Amino acid sequence: MPIYEFIAKHHRKSCPTCRDGFERLLRHTDPVPAVCPDCGAPIRKCISAPNVGASASGFDDRAKATGFHKLKKIGQGEYEKQY
Numbered sequence: 001m002p003i004y005e006f007i008a009k010h011h012r013k014s015c016p017t018c019r020d021g022f023e024r025l026l027r028h029t030d031p032v033p034a035v036c037p038d039c040g041a042p043i044r045k046c047i048s049a050p051n052v053g054a055s056a057s058g059f060d061d062r063a064k065a066t067g068f069h070k071l072k073k074i075g076q077g078e079y080e081k082q083y
């Protein structure tokens, strides 16, 4: 039996059960619940995404790769390219 994770659709309309998500065992014949069993708020099936946030870690590398340069002013009208 697959375990499904559910979480409240609207954070402001939720209870401690559905606010942070809860797991349910569902048979294939079971209807997928649309509301929280505790408070009746609308819920949605959670799609697990373990790599969320991983793309942000490469930001500096991407900034350099896209050609950003840093210039330091060293005198009247003179600039030293730092990278």
Ligand SMILES: [Zn+2]
Binding pocket: 014, 015, 016, 017, 018, 019, 036, 037, 038, 039, 040, 041
């Ligand atoms: Zn709830």
